[in-house]
Amino acid sequence: MTTATPQPQAGAEPPGPGAGRPRAAVMEDVAALAGVSAMTVSRVLNTPAKVAPKTRERVLSAMRELDYRPNSAARVLATGRSGVLGVVSLDTTLYGPACTLYGIERAARSAEYVITIASLGELNRRSIEDGVERLRAQSVDGVVIIAPHRSAAEGLRRLPPDLPVVVVGAGDDLTVPVAAVDQRAGAVRAVRHLLSLGHETVWHLAGPADWVDADGRVEGWRAVLEGEGRDVPPLLSGDWSARSGYEQGRVLAADPAVTAVFAANDPMALGLLRALREAGRRVPEEVSVVGFDDVPEAPYFAPPLTSVRQPFGEVGRHAFQLVLERVGGGGGGGAPPGGPPARRTVEPELVVRESTAVRRGAR
Amino acid sequence: MTTATPQPQAGAEPPGPGAGRPRAAVMEDVAALAGVSAMTVSRVLNTPAKVAPKTRERVLSAMRELDYRPNSAARVLATGRSGVLGVVSLDTTLYGPACTLYGIERAARSAEYVITIASLGELNRRSIEDGVERLRAQSVDGVVIIAPHRSAAEGLRRLPPDLPVVVVGAGDDLTVPVAAVDQRAGAVRAVRHLLSLGHETVWHLAGPADWVDADGRVEGWRAVLEGEGRDVPPLLSGDWSARSGYEQGRVLAADPAVTAVFAANDPMALGLLRALREAGRRVPEEVSVVGFDDVPEAPYFAPPLTSVRQPFGEVGRHAFQLVLERVGGGGGGGAPPGGPPARRTVEPELVVRESTAVRRGAR
DNA sequence: TGCCCTGATGTTTGCGCTAACGCGATCGGC
DNA sequence: GCCGATCGCGTTAGCGCAAACATCAGGGCA
Incomplete structure (x- = not known):
């Protein structure tokens, strides 16, 4: 007799004989x-x-x-706040996005937030807008976009203005707040390290052209070489995969002038190592190799890989923090009044292992 | 004058002069x-x-x-269905969970579902219950638990009976539906492959003892050896990490009797490869190695790794399917009437590369 | 003693949507 | 040409919770 609503399953009478469970308490x-x-x-x-x-x-x-x-739905309806954060990401299977996601999740958990994800099959304006839309339909309080892609950046310009959005790892010409690793600084460290070992110059095996992360690394690489008056060798690009590193690596291995290579991520470095090995070029005796990311397996490559460690977890935390500030404080307004949107950057760290060594006969 | 609700921000008068955006249409x-x-x-x-x-x-x-x-909240409130699926998972940074998650997400997307994740810091009864609880508080329609852990299995016994739950990769003594890879079959293939190459027996570098996946692989390994009347060497265990593979690998490398090793996952195989290399034992000439998972980088290990490919995406799809069936059909009533809960299993596949070879002087 | 103020609790109302039903209009069959 | 069966749409009544205002008791203070 309580309320006698038309709840479909299970009789609703209190003292009913059998009848299913007695409706959740409200x-x-x-x-x-x-x-x-x-x-x-x-x-x-x-x-x-x-x-x-x-x-x-x-x-x-x-x-x-x-x-x-x-009942969360009722609460959301009444308050307008959901306590849910959306994350739009390209392929969460990749090491970087996966770690960032994990970082966001941990930060969210400790703030009593829950996150829902929308992963993208491909990365372009449409798919990003679509992902954001899917999340928005779930009344998320804010969105983090992990989409370090040039073409993605365009999609970001026309985001709904009433939804707090933060981007991870995008360029700096955006109107939304960004949390990112300083790719340029990481590349600078990698290249400086190699030059300090006596190498005349450093080749670069870059990531796909329209990834902003890849761009940053190229920039840093080029800047150091030019700054030191070194030759800037032609750029090679892969697609982040070990396979592409292997393919480009065969090209590099064939060129005896190559003594130092900076690969834009660890899987490509791994492929590169294999190509060098197959070509009979010893690492690090003949060729030094530096990777980027410092995946957990890097210390066990052959040889153990010198790499630039990206603090993805940190980035995730910052991203969450940024959204939270916008949700709570700004009342959903976009950028803070005046000035460009916030940009939180963390520094990567060079981890030296055995894939780099003093150039034979240097100096 | 439309409704004049106490909406906090932005004046609500229709023809108001400045005043923020005009409230979303309902x-x-x-x-x-x-x-x-x-x-x-x-x-x-x-x-x-x-x-x-x-x-x-x-x-x-x-x-x-x-x-x-x-407004989704209003819809949820009125219908009792949220269109949200929860996923509880240990460390989504690991390859397996990440891929499974991705598989679930894709399946969910095409069914107009959205997923929210609760990752766990550690894996035990409490944390699982806690994760499920966190999701339940968000009115999810169902939950997928990625927690291939023995101690986790216990936590599963006392799940809320009114919430459709599916487990990925757990043991078979459960009262909930399970989607899994047939670990045993994968191990059997790996070991058979090695025996067929003329090795007297096969060592096993297992995963952590209380992981069900690890157990399944141990079982398959032991079953084949016993079935063929071979010696069953002592079991070594790692913690899935390359580091542990390296440490245990040093032990194995020191034993000249070891000619074939089946590692329970690829990172451990990687560590093992390094240990063997450092000990001067050549792979595959002196020692053959098989991994498990077939991560994308496996073809670029030194040497390219023979491994057992797990179709995680498939598993994710099945898991989603199972929940969906329970959400729609059973009205949330747990196991189907009569008989044990559903169990959807997919077969892994052996991918032969260059880390395995005929035993020197065999037969 | 009387007043106002504070702190604890109750009442009303509405968040935005949908289930269930109601009612008029159209339609085919004989 | 009448009747029941649609079809198309409106009306009413909640879903469970929280904001705003109302109420009521007690206590300090003049």
């Missing part, structure tokens, strides 16, 4: 059991300080007894 | 513009066939004009 039920009004129950949940300790205890124990769980 | 607005009732708008969204084509068109164009987006 706030009203708790209130009745505790002898208070529903509003007081709500207060116990949201502003416990405003409820007398004794009452609060009574309500809490009623909740326990009924195994009450607040 | 169903009533669309209805008004199209000259119909809100219910008809709702029908256009949910049962378009029941609306006259002409009316439907009018409504649709009104939606477009107002940039209307249905």
Whole structure:
């Protein structure tokens, strides 16, 4: 007799004989059991300080007894806040995105947020807008976009202005806040390291042309070489995969002038190592190789790979932080008043292992 | 004057001078513009066939004009269905979980579902229950648990019975449906392959003892050896990491009797390869190695790794399918009437590369 | 003693949507 | 030409919760 709503399954009569489980308890039920009004129950949940300790205890124990769980949909409807953060990402199987996602998730968890993901089959304006839209339809409070892609950046320009959005690892010409690793600095360190070992110059095996991360690394590489007055060898590009590293590596291996290579990520470096090995060129005696990412397996490559470690977890944390600030503070407004949008950058770190060595007969 | 609700930000008067954006359109607005009732708008969204084509068109164009987006929270509240699927997973950074997650996500997307994830810091009864609880608080329609861990399995026994749950890769003594790779079959193939190359027996570098996947591989390995009347060497275990593979590999490398090793995953195989190399034992000439997972980099290891490919994407798809069946059909009533819960298994595949070869002087 | 103020609790209302039903109009069959 | 069966759409009534305002008790202070 309680409410007699047209709940489809399971009879609703309280003292019914068999009949399925007795519908989950709602706030009203708790209130009745505790002898208070529903509003007081709500207060116990949201502003416990405003409820007398004794009452609060009574309500809490009623909740326990009924195994009450607040209905999030109802709360969202009433408050306009969902406590859900959306993440749009390209292929979450890749090491970088996966780690970033994980970082975001951990940060979100400790702030009582939950995240929902929309991964993209391909990366372009359409798919990004589509991903954001899918999340928006779920009333997320904000969105983090992991899409370090040039063409993606365009899609970002026409985002819904009423939704806090933060981008991970994009270029710096955007109107949205960005959390990123300083790719340029990482590349600089890698190249400086190689030059300091006596190499005349450094080849670069870059990532796909329209990835902003790849661009940053190319820039850093070129800047150091030019700054030191070295030759800038022709650029080779792969697609991040070990396979592409192998293919380009065969080209490099055939050129005896090549003594130092900076690969834009670890899988490509791995492919490169194999190509060098097959060509009979020893690493690091004849050729030094530096990777980027420092995947957990890098220390076990043949030889153990010198690499630039990216603190993806940190980036994820920053990204979450940025969204949170926008959700809470700015009331959903885009950039903070005046000035360009926030940009949080973290520094990568060079980890030296055995794939780099002093150039034979240097100096 | 439309509704004059206490919306915090932005004045609500229609012809107000400055004042922020004009509140998102709701169903009533669309209805008004199209000259119909809100219910008809709702029908256009949910049962378009029941609306006259002409009316439907009018409504649709009104939606477009107002940039209307249905409010999911309200819909959830009214229907009890959220269209959200929860995924509880250990460290989504690991290759297996990441791929499975991705598979689930793709399957979900094509079914108009969205997924939210709760990753776990550690894996035990408490954390699993906690993860499920966190998701449940978000009114998910169902949950997939990626937790191939013995101790996890216990946590599964006392899941809320009113929530459709599917487990990925768990043991077979559960009361919930399972989607999994047939680990045993994969191990059998790996070991058979090695025996067929003339090796007297096969060592096994296993995963952590309480992982069900690890167990399955151990079982398959042991079964083949015993079935063929071979010696069963002592078992070595790692923790899935390349580092542990390296450490255990040093032990194996020191034993000249070892000519064939089956590693329980690729990173451990990688570490093992390094240990063998450092010990001066050549692969595959002196020692053959097989991995498990077939990560994308495996073909570029030194030497390219023979491995057992796990179709994680498939598993993800099956897992999603299983939940969906439970959400739609069973009305959330746990296992299907009679018989044990469903179990969907996919077969892994052996990919032969250059880390395995005929035993020197065999037969 | 009377007043206002504070703190604890209750009442009302509405968030945006959809299930269930109702009612008029159209339609085919005999 | 009448009747029941559609079809198309509107009306009503909640889903469970929280914001705003209302209420009521007690206590300090003049």
